[in-house]
Amino acid sequence: MSFSSQIKEEAVRLRVKEPGLRRSELSGLAFACGNLKLGRRRALSCRTENREVGRHIASLAAGLYEVEVQLEERVREHRQTPLYVVDITGPEAPKMLEEIGVLYQDAEGLQLLSRLPQALLLGDDNQRAFIRGCFLGSGSCSDPKGAYTLDILCPTETFAQGLCRILTDYGLCARYTQRRSRFVVYMKDGDSITGFLALMGANGAALAFENVRAEKETRNYVNRATNCEYANLEKLVAASLRQQEAVKAIMNRGHFQKLPPALREAAELRLNYPDAGLQELADLAGIKKSGMNHRLTRLLEYAQDLENGLL
16 A cells, blocks of 8 residues: 555544535545536546545535435456545535635636635634645655655646645645646655644655654764764775874884884874774874874974975
């Protein structure tokens, strides 16, 4: 089961009894995955790839209105997953369409609403229910083990702008873009996705998302620390080899005894302790780390001067 399916199946199990909240959620579903059938018999047809979401749409509509609901499973060519189609008709279907904000009445008659239905978004709980409906209808969330992405397909640009404003008001980093003929509200920030899941009531999914994030961040930190340690070790080994070669070059040219006592001591320590770090050598010499670094640098310069014939 995909992570999106897990989120949706948790969300549809929420026990929302207040009719106003159920109506707001049904509105979000209708805008996200519904198609209007206008004519003598106005109706709403919703399509989803998730059977539990299909059942949820049917339950919401039948529980709120005197409507006829038919849930049909359709097999699709070249697709492994079937499509679930919920057709909502009946005597109160027109009333339902108006009350969930899909249609509105003005001087010219019934019109199709292209923006968010403000009357259904009054109050925090109503907004959360509407957002939940939008995600159930056309939302998806990638597995947090990979890249973080949460998308919601929107019917119009105005609708996408409105949804972005609501999510931004909740402190979530939401943006929208156009993909072909559809507009998509998306989030790619881990904190925002966790906040969104909690906002719509999928607390179990939010916790699971955060657990995976914590594991990834810990693993990434360990990897970075290990890489840094390896890099430092490589630098130490390379520096030690250069210093040993410099000391041996000085010895081979008969200049070892000509070195000042401090440099001879540093040279002997480097040869006797080839794996020691700078601080260890400094401790053995009873000096500061900066002092040992200065002496080893002098040895390198001395060997270079010998090679260039300056000594």
